[in-house]
Amino acid sequence: MMSTDLNNSMAVNVDSNLSVWHLLDARPPHDGVDPPSGEGIPPVYDVVVFENTILGNFDLPFLRTLNPKQIARTARKGYVIYRVLDIGVGHEHWHEHDCDVYGGEMDSLDGPGLPPVLIERSVYQFFNGPVDDQGGFIDGTVNYYLLCPVSGKQRDQRERPATQRVRYPWLDEQAVLSERWRLLHPDDNAFGSFRDTVPSSVVQYLFKTPCYHSFRFNQNLFWCPFRDGHIIVGHVATPDLVTFQPKQSKNNRQVK
Amino acid sequence: MVVANSGRVFAKEVGRTRFYFTMLEPMFRRNGDQPVRSVYFKLDPEQGQETADNADRLAHLEGENSTHPAAVRLPFFVK
Numbered sequence: 001m002m003s004t005d006l007n008n009s010m011a012v013n014v015d016s017n018l019s020v021w022h023l024l025d026a027r028p029p030h031d032g033v034d035p036p037s038g039e040g041i042p043p044v045y046d047v048v049v050f051e052n053t054i055l056g057n058f059d060l061p062f063l064r065t066l067n068p069k070q071i072a073r074t075a076r077k078g079y080v081i082y083r084v085l086d087i088g089v090g091h092e093h094w095h096e097h098d099c100d101v102y103g104g105e106m107d108s109l110d111g112p113g114l115p116p117v118l119i120e121r122s123v124y125q126f127f128n129g130p131v132d133d134q135g136g137f138i139d140g141t142v143n144y145y146l147l148c149p150v151s152g153k154q155r156d157q158r159e160r161p162a163t164q165r166v167r168y169p170w171l172d173e174q175a176v177l178s179e180r181w182r183l184l185h186p187d188d189n190a191f192g193s194f195r196d197t198v199p200s201s202v203v204q205y206l207f208k209t210p211c212y213h214s215f216r217f218n219q220n221l222f223w224c225p226f227r228d229g230h231i232i233v234g235h236v237a238t239p240d241l242v243t244f245q246p247k248q249s250k251n252n253r254q255v256k
Numbered sequence: 257m258v259v260a261n262s263g264r265v266f267a268k269e270v271g272r273t274r275f276y277f278t279m280l281e282p283m284f285r286r287n288g289d290q291p292v293r294s295v296y297f298k299l300d301p302e303q304g305q306e307t308a309d310n311a312d313r314l315a316h317l318e319g320e321n322s323t324h325p326a327a328v329r330l331p332f333f334v335k
């Protein structure tokens with residue numbers, strides 16, 4: 001499965017490297033998909049350029065756009081983080097209980113699985129063993145979170161606007177499966193070919209099978225205060241304080 | 257910035273948008289005090305380099321025969 005190198009990844013044994021700092025590599029893989037665009041989505045920039053090791057040796061500028069060295073290059077985009085307000089780390093769900101009032105958390109292992117091989121709950125048991133429980137991985141995988149404004153063109157603090165929208169990017173510890181820092185929003189759901197074939201994130205399932213019985217996800221009823229610009233930082237009196245800013249949203253709804 | 261939760265210490269480098277994590281103890285143990293291998297997958301840092309050894313990518317999965325749910329699927333990845 002991994003030996004075919006479909007997703008340019010390597011395995012890291014953490015237990016052989018206890019008390020060693022591991023640098024998080026959030027570069028998108030070669031077949032990664034660029035972040036979405038749209039209202040409220042921050043701009044993205046090239047964060048990594050891959051070059052074909054064979055074509056890259058032929059630099060023929062006179063061919064202009066057909067220069068093999070240029071053709072061999074593939075740029076992948078991501079969010080450029082330049083000011084971090086806070087960081088967080090936590091497990092994905094281990095155990096969760098549904099209740100009639102609130103329902104339960106949505107988890108990728110509670111989806112339709114990976115038909116035709118692993119159908120519905122069998123994908124959960126593939127990851128967690130012969131048990132039947134509510135959602136979650138038990139292999140210890142964590143997610144990393146940032147609280148930060150995101151904009152690549154404002155690295156110079158002197159050009160920083162008075163107030164900035166705060167974002168909430170996340171990265172799975174399985175970084176190559178997460179591909180890059182992603183917005184905590186169901187629209188940031190596109191993955192490369194390998195990960196699209198073998199979905200691992202709940203946002204993929206919410207996009208592909210929103211009506212599945214354990215999800216019943218209606219994006220029309222989903223509202224994101226981060227994307228709508230209500231979470232800001234940069235008041236004059238408290239420049240580093242993150243606040244909720246009520247404002248008129250695009251549909252003239254007053255948010256309190 | 258340093259935070260800790262769920263067996264991880266997560267830190268941001270001062271003045272840089274670079275982040276690190278570490279673990280101080282194994283996540284799981286079996287057969288008494290034997291650690292269960294914790295593995296994560298990242299982008300191969302050697303890809304494109306002339307010195308890259310393809311076998312290095314999966315070296316950390318070799319020899320795993322644990323029946324612990326956290327590691328039982330690891331041999332499947334190298335097949």
